[in-house]
Amino acid sequence: MPKTLLTDRTRLRRLPDRGRHDWETIHRILDEALVCHVGFEVDGQPYVIPTLYGRAGERLYIHGSAASRMVKGLERGIPVCVTVTLLDGLVLARSAFHHSVNYRSVLVLGRAEPVTDAKEKWESLRIISEHVVPGRWAEVREPNERELAATSVLRIALLEASAKVRLGPPKDDEEDLSWPVWAGVLPLCTTPGDPVPDPSGGAMAEVPGYVKGYKRPP
Amino acid sequence: MPKTLLTDRTRLRRLPDRGRHDWETIHRILDEALVCHVGFEVDGQPYVIPTLYGRAGERLYIHGSAASRMVKGLERGIPVCVTVTLLDGLVLARSAFHHSVNYRSVLVLGRAEPVTDAKEKWESLRIISEHVVPGRWAEVREPNERELAATSVLRIALLEASAKVRLGPPKDDEEDLSWPVWAGVLPLCTTPGDPVPDPSGGAMAEVPGYVKGYKRPP
Numbered sequence: 001m002p003k004t005l006l007t008d009r010t011r012l013r014r015l016p017d018r019g020r021h022d023w024e025t026i027h028r029i030l031d032e033a034l035v036c037h038v039g040f041e042v043d044g045q046p047y048v049i050p051t052l053y054g055r056a057g058e059r060l061y062i063h064g065s066a067a068s069r070m071v072k073g074l075e076r077g078i079p080v081c082v083t084v085t086l087l088d089g090l091v092l093a094r095s096a097f098h099h100s101v102n103y104r105s106v107l108v109l110g111r112a113e114p115v116t117d118a119k120e121k122w123e124s125l126r127i128i129s130e131h132v133v134p135g136r137w138a139e140v141r142e143p144n145e146r147e148l149a150a151t152s153v154l155r156i157a158l159l160e161a162s163a164k165v166r167l168g169p170p171k172d173d174e175e176d177l178s179w180p181v182w183a184g185v186l187p188l189c190t191t192p193g194d195p196v197p198d199p200s201g202g203a204m205a206e207v208p209g210y211v212k213g214y215k216r217p218p
Numbered sequence: 219m220p221k222t223l224l225t226d227r228t229r230l231r232r233l234p235d236r237g238r239h240d241w242e243t244i245h246r247i248l249d250e251a252l253v254c255h256v257g258f259e260v261d262g263q264p265y266v267i268p269t270l271y272g273r274a275g276e277r278l279y280i281h282g283s284a285a286s287r288m289v290k291g292l293e294r295g296i297p298v299c300v301t302v303t304l305l306d307g308l309v310l311a312r313s314a315f316h317h318s319v320n321y322r323s324v325l326v327l328g329r330a331e332p333v334t335d336a337k338e339k340w341e342s343l344r345i346i347s348e349h350v351v352p353g354r355w356a357e358v359r360e361p362n363e364r365e366l367a368a369t370s371v372l373r374i375a376l377l378e379a380s381a382k383v384r385l386g387p388p389k390d391d392e393e394d395l396s397w398p399v400w401a402g403v404l405p406l407c408t409t410p411g412d413p414v415p416d417p418s419g420g421a422m423a424e425v426p427g428y429v430k431g432y433k434r435p436p
Contacts, residue, residue, distance in 0.1 A: 039257035039266035048257035048301035083266035097365040139399045147315040169416040181357045187411035197402040198387040
């Protein structure tokens with residue numbers, strides 16, 4: 001494990017008090033979020049693609065169809081940025097200028113490597129599944145050879161990363177504190193609704209506990 | 219307004235039934251989401267930065283500190299990708315392979331232009347504010363000259379864009395339908411919690427209706 005994730009490219013130049021470079025903060029954000037946004041360039045054009053992921057120690061795993069543009073691009077070892085964002089609330093200040101959002105985000109810079117070892121590939125798919133719905137993997141029909149061949153997994157080492165965190169109330173200028181408007185934070189969170197059973201025949205009627213009690217962080 | 223947003227770069231190569239290229243779908247997703255992820259390259263390294271935005275007709279606006287890396291990079295007119303993702307649910311199939319998520323996403327390709335006209339800049343800040351918290355702008359202390367100078371706004375024309383939408387139940391293979399596990403969709407949505415008043419003195423006690431009744435889409 002590298003001693004620090006801080007590099008010239010991940011050091012925050014502005015609002016450095018929002019920067020976090022410790023493993024614990026970075027891991028916690030990565031473990032709570034569901035979707036990451038993967039950035040890479042093809043023919044001079046950047047693309048940003050949302051996708052699921054999982055983490056094992058200092059490795060991120062993403063997967064996709066072996067035929068996808070993202071997978072084909074990243075398998076060539078081009079530079080990649082993986083960003084994860086949790087939106088925690090809207091920050092309503094007295095001044096338009098000091099409006100903000102409370103959020104926690106992680107930015108990972110690196111290169112993706114294709115996972116070719118069969119055992120690591122299997123394990124990485126389990127990790128992605130357990131990241132999204134812990135408890136699910138043990139109950140489902142496991143991937144077969146054809147499905148494994150159609151799926152590519154990419155590994156991104158967590159070597160260069162940073163987190164940004166904004167929390168707490170608005171920070172208005174002193175002279176605006178008496179401005180006649182409500183000020184504060186409207187918290188936001190991702191909440192599950194009622195599970196919707198598949199109308200196709202054959203599914204078990206009982207909703208599993210890991211679905212009924214689903215929450216983030218897992 | 220261009221007749222189509224479909225180009226070789228935004229046409230879906232895989233799962234083309236998930237692709238949408240009509241304005242209505244694209245606008246609706248852009249209007250519902252709060253945060254976009256902006257992708258651009260600096261010195262051969264892609265960066266993906268989460269930020270707020272607003273839409274007016276076929277223009278997206280994003281803003282940031284005039285000193286930020288993102289703003290400085292994009293002001294030079296480099297190619298950009300803006301991606302917006304709404305996560306609507308977890309799709310739990312019988313087979314690991316057919317697990318998925320229900321989502322709606324938009325990908326915009328283009329270049330950002332700095333908004334230099336004072337009137338358009340003011341209006342774009344209002345549009346971003348109203349996108350995030352409709353009703354707020356009219357009540358807050360408006361930006362002053364110093365704040366306007368410290369804020370840069372970038373405009374991205376909606377000329378090349380596509381949406382991807384996955385909805386509905388899992389799509390298992392016929393032979394898996396009797397696998398003994400619950401299958402279906404766990405809906406997810408972003409919900410507001412109880413407003414938290416700013417502990418700093420002077421704020422009005424009454425929570426405005428646009429905060430109490432906050433919901434997406436606005």
